Amino acid sequence: MNRNWFVNTAAFALSCVAASAAYAGEQVTKSGTASTVGTISNQKLAQVMPGMSTKAQVQALLGTPWRIVQFNDCGEAMDHQSDETWDYRGKDSNGTYRVHIEFDGHDVAHLVAKIPDSVAGDQGTAAKIAPTGSQTAMKM
Amino acid sequence: MFDIKFLGAVQGLGFSALLALGMVAQARAQAYPPYGPDIPVITNTEGASGAYGKDLQKEPAPNPWNHESIWNMRVEGYNDNQARPIYQPLVVNQDGREILYTGNLAGTALNPLTGVSESNGTSIIDVTDVRSPRFLYHIPGPAPIAGSYAAAGAQMVRVCGGNTLPNASTNGTSGHWYLLRAFGNAGADESHQIWDVTNPSAPKFVATIISGLSNTHKSWWECDTGIAYLVAGSAADGWQQSGSKQHLYIYDLSNPAKPTFIRQFGLVGQQPTAPVATAQPCATAPSDTCYEGTTNPPSGLHGPISMGTTVNRIYIPYGVSTDGVIQILDRSKVLNGCLTGGPVGSNPDASAHCANSPTQADLLWPQISWITLNPENGGHSSMPIFNVPIPEEQSNFLDESPQSKSLLFVSSEATANNCYGQAPHDSWILDISSETTPWPIATLNVPQFPGNFCGKGARFGAHAVTEAIYPPYYGKIISVSWFNAGVRIWDIRDPKNPKPVAYYIQAPTANTESSCSTINGVTKCFNATMNDYVEYDDRGYIYAADRAGTGVTILSLTGEARAAILPQSDQ
Numbered sequence: 280m281n282r283n284w285f286v287n288t289a290a291f292a293l294s295c296v297a298a299s300a301a302y303a304g305e306q307v308t309k310s311g312t313a314s315t316v317g318t319i320s321n322q323k324l325a326q327v328m329p330g331m332s333t334k335a336q337v338q339a340l341l342g343t344p345w346r347i348v349q350f351n352d353c354g355e356a357m358d359h360q361s362d363e364t365w366d367y368r369g370k371d372s373n374g375t376y377r378v379h380i381e382f383d384g385h386d387v388a389h390l391v392a393k394i395p396d397s398v399a400g401d402q403g404t405a406a407k408i409a410p411t412g413s414q415t416a417m418k419m
Numbered sequence: 420m421f422d423i424k425f426l427g428a429v430q431g432l433g434f435s436a437l438l439a440l441g442m443v444a445q446a447r448a449q450a451y452p453p454y455g456p457d458i459p460v461i462t463n464t465e466g467a468s469g470a471y472g473k474d475l476q477k478e479p480a481p482n483p484w485n486h487e488s489i490w491n492m493r494v495e496g497y498n499d500n501q502a503r504p505i506y507q508p509l510v511v512n513q514d515g516r517e518i519l520y521t522g523n524l525a526g527t528a529l530n531p532l533t534g535v536s537e538s539n540g541t542s543i544i545d546v547t548d549v550r551s552p553r554f555l556y557h558i559p560g561p562a563p564i565a566g567s568y569a570a571a572g573a574q575m576v577r578v579c580g581g582n583t584l585p586n587a588s589t590n591g592t593s594g595h596w597y598l599l600r601a602f603g604n605a606g607a608d609e610s611h612q613i614w615d616v617t618n619p620s621a622p623k624f625v626a627t628i629i630s631g632l633s634n635t636h637k638s639w640w641e642c643d644t645g646i647a648y649l650v651a652g653s654a655a656d657g658w659q660q661s662g663s664k665q666h667l668y669i670y671d672l673s674n675p676a677k678p679t680f681i682r683q684f685g686l687v688g689q690q691p692t693a694p695v696a697t698a699q700p701c702a703t704a705p706s707d708t709c710y711e712g713t714t715n716p717p718s719g720l721h722g723p724i725s726m727g728t729t730v731n732r733i734y735i736p737y738g739v740s741t742d743g744v745i746q747i748l749d750r751s752k753v754l755n756g757c758l759t760g761g762p763v764g765s766n767p768d769a770s771a772h773c774a775n776s777p778t779q780a781d782l783l784w785p786q787i788s789w790i791t792l793n794p795e796n797g798g799h800s801s802m803p804i805f806n807v808p809i810p811e812e813q814s815n816f817l818d819e820s821p822q823s824k825s826l827l828f829v830s831s832e833a834t835a836n837n838c839y840g841q842a843p844h845d846s847w848i849l850d851i852s853s854e855t856t857p858w859p860i861a862t863l864n865v866p867q868f869p870g871n872f873c874g875k876g877a878r879f880g881a882h883a884v885t886e887a888i889y890p891p892y893y894g895k896i897i898s899v900s901w902f903n904a905g906v907r908i909w910d911i912r913d914p915k916n917p918k919p920v921a922y923y924i925q926a927p928t929a930n931t932e933s934s935c936s937t938i939n940g941v942t943k944c945f946n947a948t949m950n951d952y953v954e955y956d957d958r959g960y961i962y963a964a965d966r967a968g969t970g971v972t973i974l975s976l977t978g979e980a981r982a983a984i985l986p987q988s989d990q
């Protein structure tokens with residue numbers, strides 16, 4: 280293979296193991312596989328600033344994400360749909376939620392949202408985005 | 420087992436007879452493209468009035484956004500695919516085991532089988548028992564580059580049995596199974612790979628077919644001939660496209676360990692020597708240096724479908740979501756068109772550089788026709804169904820003999836969250852009985868109300884037409900993935916009057932990736948599933964794969980949808 284993916288994957292796995300020590304989680308199972316639910320500090324989450332925070336800064340604040348998604352599909356998605364998204368799972372007195380952080384092509388967070396599992400749908404959940412006109416402003 | 424949904428119709432048969440029937444059905448399923456050259460025969464089960472006056476059940480409104488909605492379908496099984504977002508599912512009857520392969524979109528998630536967070540690649544799930552699918556293995560995708568997954572993912576997958584590939588004994592493929600997949604999507608060093616999946620719990624890497632690509636996408640692999648139509652592109656190849664930078668690289672993969680390059684191919688105006696700065700549209704200013712479609716250079720290719728050696732046709736959609744073109748090609752002329760003599764389809768006037776840098780004449784040699792979509796729609800899928808009886812034309816017309824038509828099911832891909840910023844994207848039925856003059860005869864549409872699909876978040880609109888050929892469904896129903904409106908199925912026995920007959924919308928779970936959008940300065944995020952592809956296996960089970968990380972749901976037909984596929988005597 281023309282990529283050193285094994286080494287990189289192993290390195291990423293080690294970082295996950297290391298981060299898990301700081302990310303005290305429990306396993307919630309639904310139909311076979313697990314999603315990690317942890318405690319995310321609201322104070323630390325508030326420090327993630329759209330338009331400013333980098334991936335490295337987010338990882339330092341919140342740890343390694345539960346999941347990363349990159350919808351880089353047919354090359355035809357609308358602007359920012361294919362930006363990299365980091366997901367964290369959390370639980371507070373209102374129930375379970377996900378923290379959803381989208382990064383632009385410069386690895387800077389441009390959207391941050393704390394989205395309850397039980398309250399969204401056709402009402403949606405408000406998100407913080409980078410200031411309009413900044414390098415990372417959404418165009419949709 | 421033939422099909423659990425047919426058990427009622429065959430209650431009188433003994434178990435042995437049922438088993439034998441099942442074996443025949445599975446063998447048949449492996450005979451159709453892309454596994455073999457045969458095409459199912461469709462019998463008319465409609466009255467002379469077709470769909471007119473049918474007292475069909477009214478389509479029920481979907482449930483609220485956070486509930487499952489289901490109509491004339493039943494959930495048989497589920498697997499969460501380790502919360503990885505799926506692009507394409509493919510189910511293969513692998514020596515009696517039903518194996519589901521999913522090509523996953525980019526990212527990373529924990530693989531509980533290894534305890535390692537792995538870059539999204541190809542999932543392998545045993546679905547022989549649909550009620551209890553077993554996740555067997557995950558072949559990782561590309562690692563992130565400089566911490567970014569922008570170039571990662573392994574969205575596409577095809578599988579061929581070594582016994583079906585040509586010259587199996589000579590090539591040593593007998594008894595083996597091979598997986599073809601894209602490795603990376605859009606970056607600087609993407610590739611297409613072959614893996615040996617004879618033991619689906621322990622795949623082995625075989626070969627890289629081509630690397631150094633800037634783009635990959637949805638390929639096609641004819642198992643009985645070994646011919647593979649890889650969607651690819653690179654800065655070095657010099658080909659020119661708008662949007663996705665990809666066209667065809669055609670290989671002979673009869674021996675998957677030793678790929679043999681045949682040629683590159685694309686739309687007129689995409690070839691390396693096309694004068695993009697001065698070219699005019701072929702439709703209004705035909706010349707030796709024109710371009711086909713509405714944009715210059717023409718939009719990149721999405722995914723070809725070859726109907727194999729019997730039909731000898733290839734159908735190619737270009738453009739995905741905008742500036743679409745659908746192209747119909749003579750397969751032999753595509754494969755042999757760069758040869759100046761010899762096999763059928765060779766071109767005595769082929770240019771010297773036809774294989775890599777063809778002239779416009781080289782590209783036109785195999786082209787039967789091309790259809791330009793309007794600029795707000797692209798060509799995502801183009802799946803043919805041949806010789807569909809037309810109920811009202813079973814008497815009186817023409818020479819009074821029963822008439823049938825060959826159809827092409829085309830879709831354009833919706834790409835916007837909450838519908839904002841784009842036109843609706845639908846699917847259409849084209850009559851291709853006259854191949855040089857395709858003509859639209861019907862639209863497959865899902866209205867945004869009821870369901871408030873533009874308001875529930877994520878994408879709403881058509882995506883992909885099902886490609887798997889399962890004979891009882893062939894020419895009877897058609898399935899289209901409709902993102903947040905789920906799996907959508909139409910009764911097409913009267914194709915001029917297609918009738919919605921079933922749907923399934925998956926409820927979001929904790930694994931569902933949120934979709935965010937900014938409209939009029941307000942940014943909101945929504946939890947909504949997105950059905951990316953719907954495919955069949957050779958037992959008739961229907962697989963709904965979720966793009967938003969909510970796994971794959973296995974379904975069967977009930978009610979009027981099931982009745983639509985039964986012989987007339989059983990309806």
